[in-house]
Amino acid sequence: xxxxxxxxxxxxxxxxxxxxxxxxxxxxxxxxxxxxxxxxxxxxxxxxxxxxxxxxxxxxxxxxxxxxxxxxxxxxxxxxxxxxxxxxxxxxxxxxxxxxxxxxxxxxxxxxxxxxxxxxxxxxxxxxxxxxxxxxxxxxxxxxxxxxxxxxxxxxxxxxxxxxxxxxxxxxxxxxxxxxxxxxxxxxxxxxxxxxxxxxxxxxxxxxxxxxxxxxxxxxxxxxxxxxxxxxxxxxxxxxxxxxxxxxxxxxxxxxxxxxxxxxxxxxxxxxxxxxxxxxxxxxxxxxxxxxxxxxxxxxxxxxxxxxxxxxxxxxxxxxxxxxxxxxxxxxxxxxxxxxxxxxxxxxxxxxxxxxxxxxxxxxxxxxxxxxxxxxxxxxxxxxxx
Numbered sequence: 001x002x003x004x005x006x007x008x009x010x011x012x013x014x015x016x017x018x019x020x021x022x023x024x025x026x027x028x029x030x031x032x033x034x035x036x037x038x039x040x041x042x043x044x045x046x047x048x049x050x051x052x053x054x055x056x057x058x059x060x061x062x063x064x065x066x067x068x069x070x071x072x073x074x075x076x077x078x079x080x081x082x083x084x085x086x087x088x089x090x091x092x093x094x095x096x097x098x099x100x101x102x103x104x105x106x107x108x109x110x111x112x113x114x115x116x117x118x119x120x121x122x123x124x125x126x127x128x129x130x131x132x133x134x135x136x137x138x139x140x141x142x143x144x145x146x147x148x149x150x151x152x153x154x155x156x157x158x159x160x161x162x163x164x165x166x167x168x169x170x171x172x173x174x175x176x177x178x179x180x181x182x183x184x185x186x187x188x189x190x191x192x193x194x195x196x197x198x199x200x201x202x203x204x205x206x207x208x209x210x211x212x213x214x215x216x217x218x219x220x221x222x223x224x225x226x227x228x229x230x231x232x233x234x235x236x237x238x239x240x241x242x243x244x245x246x247x248x249x250x251x252x253x254x255x256x257x258x259x260x261x262x263x264x265x266x267x268x269x270x271x272x273x274x275x276x277x278x279x280x281x282x283x284x285x286x287x288x289x290x291x292x293x294x295x296x297x298x299x300x301x302x303x304x305x306x307x308x309x310x311x312x313x314x315x316x317x318x319x320x321x322x323x324x325x326x327x328x329x330x331x332x333x334x335x336x337x338x339x340x341x342x343x344x345x346x347x348x349x350x351x352x353x354x355x356x357x358x359x360x361x362x363x364x365x366x367x368x369x370x371x372x373x374x375x376x377x378x379x380x381x382x383x384x385x386x
């Protein structure tokens with residue numbers, strides 16, 4: 001049997017509700033196939049099968065499952081005698097009634113919550129409806145399969161409400177963030193490596209005519225993705241068993257402030273994208289996060305996080321590693337500083353960068369190499385603006 005468990009999909013996540021099974025109990029699935037939708041405080045996320053097999057559902061729809069709780073088990077499918085796969089389901093399936101299996105007591109990580117499901121609506125739509133006093137059961141969904149999404153609530157917010165608005169759940173989300181950050185700080189041995197880097201490349205690239213609509217964050221994403229390729233020790237995850245898995249590509253999480261807390265949507269394969277492609281995708285991810293319409297798949301799989309507070313008068317801050325990632329990079333504002341260059345006193349754009357590292361996965365020296373690589377790739381940006 002292969003266990004399908006609920007992974008911690010974001011730093012604020014403690015549990016999730018099983019929204020909908022995409023396959024039936026006993027159905028054969030292949031590795032990578034979406035099999036279940038779960039609903040967190042921030043998004044609905046599809047979870048894929050970790051292996052081939054027959055699905056044996058443990059947590060039924062409406063159950064609340066704790067992180068690392070059991071969602072289902074994958075039973076190896078028995079191939080037919082002639083190797084064609086014919087009759088595999090019947091030969092591997094147990095004789096008991098599948099409906100009876102779902103009626104069994106859930107796993108220790110699952111708690112049934114009667115009546116939680118309600119209408120077919122996204123978490124963002126439910127939250128917005130509560131905040132604006134809209135009776136969500138009266139709405140017509142415009143999403144896939146008639147699903148009610150946030151824009152449906154927005155379009156109907158001027159209509160008379162049936163019930164008073166319930167309190168927003170932003171405090172609950174923030175409380176969860178605080179608890180998880182506290183746990184990360186207590187459980188992950190941090191080492192912080194910081195330095196003030198030359199930022200001429202950022203200023204020159206930002207000022208170029210072809211980059212008029214680009215932001216400093218866009219440029220930092222490209223430079224950091226290239227730097228992480230040079231220092232792969234800091235690009236990946238630490239697994240629950242203590243092992244470290246380094247990623248072959250850079251999926252960069254971007255810390256985004258939202259009304260209910262910080263989200264970190266993931267800009268995938270950032271190292272192979274052009275600057276223009278990065279800019280378009282970053283704008284999409286940030287807008288979706290701030291409107292609470294982020295696709296759940298945009299919130300998982302990050303290999304490192306960038307938190308840029310350069311829009312504020314911030315020079316330095318020390319971030320907390322967002323486990324299971326290995327590192328987080330914090331950047332402040334670009335500001336002109338008086339510096340000595342080749343024996344001459346001059347003024348140069350500078351930017352402070354601080355790297356937080358899980359010391360169990362890498363030493364501070366890796367952070368030093370990342371800073372050097374980042375400064376090098378920032379300097380190369382003017383010739384790489386596309």
